[in-house]
Amino acid sequence: MNKSDADANVKQLADFRRYLIELRTGEVNRIKSILDKNNLFHDAPTQDYTVKEFREWIKVVSLPRVDRFIIANCNGDFRTG
DSSP states (O other), X not given: OOHHHHHHHHHHHHHHHHHHHHHHXXXXXXXXXXXXXXXXXXXXXXXXXXXXXXXXXXXXXXXXXXXXXXXXXXXXXXXXX
């Protein structure tokens, strides 16, 4: 593998990482907007969306049908690292 191939691979990985970060940010923002719209932001057990307690709570909290559908289709895998 020559230097230009290695550079291309690094760029491809960096672009993919940026794409994944944008997806994660979009999902977090979508969840935040649903909680704000339904006045549930302060009812959440924690404000940290990466915590298991929050992920369990969001599965059972009462939401309108469309909002429930959106939440159910979010990946919800907010692990870092």
